Amino acid sequence: DAGVIQSPRHEVTEMGQEVTLRCKPISGHNSLFWYRQTMMRGLELLIYFNNNVPIDDSGMPEDRFSAKMPNASFSTLKIQPSEPRDSAVYFCASSPGQTRGEQFFGPGTRLTVL
Amino acid sequence: QQQVKQSPQSLIVQKGGISIINCAYENTAFDYFPWYQQFPGKGPALLIAIRPDVSEKKEGRFTISFNKSAKQFSLHIMDSQPGDSATYFCAARGSGANNLFFGTGTRLTVIP
Numbered sequence: 001d002a003g004v005i006q007s008p009r010h011e012v013t014e015m016g017q018e019v020t021l022r023c024k025p026i027s028g029h030n031s032l033f034w035y036r037q038t039m040m041r042g043l044e045l046l047i048y049f050n051n052n053v054p055i056d057d058s059g060m061p062e063d064r065f066s067a068k069m070p071n072a073s074f075s076t077l078k079i080q081p082s083e084p085r086d087s088a089v090y091f092c093a094s095s096p097g098q099t100r101g102e103q104f105f106g107p108g109t110r111l112t113v114l
Numbered sequence: 115q116q117q118v119k120q121s122p123q124s125l126i127v128q129k130g131g132i133s134i135i136n137c138a139y140e141n142t143a144f145d146y147f148p149w150y151q152q153f154p155g156k157g158p159a160l161l162i163a164i165r166p167d168v169s170e171k172k173e174g175r176f177t178i179s180f181n182k183s184a185k186q187f188s189l190h191i192m193d194s195q196p197g198d199s200a201t202y203f204c205a206a207r208g209s210g211a212n213n214l215f216f217g218t219g220t221r222l223t224v225i226p
Binding site: 004031033042043045048050055056091093095097102103104105106107108 | 148155156157158159160163203212213214215216217218219
């Protein structure tokens with residue numbers, strides 16, 4: 001089992017550019033979560049999907065952030081336009097479903113916006 | 115507002131000692147309380163979890179103590195080892211929900 005796969009692992013971009021982060025959840029998992037981790041704010045849930053449907057996006061900071069899950073094996077988190085304060089590590093996690101709370105995290109994408 | 119409050123922010127323990135990390139919550143609808151361990155450059159990974167129908171769960175050197183009336187739970191690491199040095203997050207999940215609310219994390223350093 002390859003676990004949750006995220007790409008890219010590192011991204012450096014300039015302010016104003018569009019950034020797209022990608023995630024492949026564990027096969028068979030029904031739920032997918034996007035988190036952002038910073039020293040100041042810790043681990044924040046941005047959005048999560050059940051069966052490819054967005055359930056709660058209240059953690060998405062602002063309209064510059066958007067997330068999609070076109071199918072059960074792929075999700076994207078897009079930031080457009082990016083700002084320096086978006087610099088963080090972004091994690092994707094998946095879980096088998098509601099009856100089991102365990103979330104399996106990917107290795108994260110470290111985003112630096114200059 | 116932080117749904118789960120975690121302390122301390124950082125902790126230094128001698129090898130062989132006991133590490134204790136505490137968490138508190140307010141929402142009585144929470145029914146699942148996991149602890150995650152995160153090493154530098156890695157994503158968090160589930161360490162141990164407990165449900166509120168028991169007061170303690172032990173897995174090897176790791177124990178969760180749960181106090182339902184006080185709405186508090188803690189992680190105890192017995193015989194702490196340098197390899198335990200990591201950031202630990204407590205979390206909670208509401209009944210019928212799928213999302214976790216994480217604490218702010220505790221950076222544990224175990225010195226030889």
